[in-house]
Amino acid sequence: MSVTDFAAAQWTRATGAGVDPHEYRRVTDGLASVTDWGPAFTRTGNAYLRRAEEAGSSVSAGEHLLTAARWFHLATLAPYAEAARAAAAADRAQGKAITLLEPGAREVSGEGFTGWLRGPADAPATVVVVPGLDSAKEEFLDLAAALLARGLAVFAMDGPGQGALAATTTLRPDYEQVVGRVIDALGVTRIGLVGLSLGGYFAARTAALEPRVAAVATVSGPFRLDWDALPPPVRDIMTGRTGGPDAARGFARQVDLAALAPRIAAPLLVVDGEQDAIPGVTNGEPLARLAHGTYLSVRHGDHLLGNARPDWLPRLCDHIAHALIGVPA
Structure with missing residues (x-):
């Protein structure tokens, strides 16, 4: 399957999971093959981790972390040698977000x-x-x-x-x-x-x-x-x-x-x-x-x-x- 077809097949799943549709298009339009999927989605997740570190409030940080968790998880949908690491990153990002946003x-x-x-x-x-x-x-x-x-x-x-x-x-x-x-x-x-x-x-x-x-x-x-x-x-x-x-x-x-x-x-x-x-x-x-x-x-x-x-x-x-x-x- 071409990366274009793969991205189209995952479109509603990804946007239904809460990622921004415009950003999804920007990330997937630049992929040369399905093997690029995991690294590109992981980079996007890491970008949200940096946003969380630079955020001016715990709410903003938590929201960025939840978005990072989504991107890290979606990185695992295509064959990816670092899938386990991406899944662990998703788990950590969500945990940090919930700790910030919902102390209870x-x-x-x-x-x-x-x-x-x-x-x-x-x-x-x-x-x-x-x-x-x-x-x-x-x-x-x-x-x-x-x-x-x-x-x-x-x-x-x-x-x-x-x-x-x-x-x-x-x-x-x-x-x-x-x-x-x-x-x-x-x-x-x-x-x-x-x-x-x-x-x-x-x-x-x-x-x-x-x-x-x-x-x-x-x-x-x-x-x-x-x-x-x-x-x-x-x-x-x-x-x-x-x-x-x-x-x-x-x-x-x-x-x-x-x-x-x-x-x-x-x-x-x-x-x-x-x-x-x-x-x-x-x-x-x-x-x-x-x-x-x-x-x-x-x-x-x-x-x-x-x-x-x-x-x-x-x-x-x-x-x-x-x-x-x-x-x-």
């Missing part, structure tokens, strides 16, 4: 997970945001902000094979075990779950098997994966994130919600984009039907629906808030 937030880590718990200490409920195959907690800052605005606490996490843990761990299908440890570490009795892309599978599976899940929503999540139907770039990423070709095939075979979906008792919202270009990944209607949930298909939405935020983000956050606290947000 706390970092929570345990076996197979790490993240930040944000929001009021007396929040009536907590939402765990679960990333996907090559996403990370730094990608969904707008989702976290929308949930926080509804008075909820938010724990945006990296799990095995994701984000800050991608270099030292591998993806695992039994994600409910990880979320169970997250709930224990947070000291809460019930949570809401929002899963994005492959995180949608993790969230739905967890909702079926972990009784402390009281609300769940998925965005562009798979109901079932067929290894042969997956595009080669997705197979390549899965191979890297699971530890090899055999592990990747085995992982894909286990992604099947047919038997688990009827066991989901928590109120469920399933969001899909009809323009999603990843065959075999987004097919959430059976999940919603078997779980007696609600299905929202956005006609012009693509994968992760970065081009259609107003069409689903407020509704998803209202769904989670209403299911958890019982009143309109």
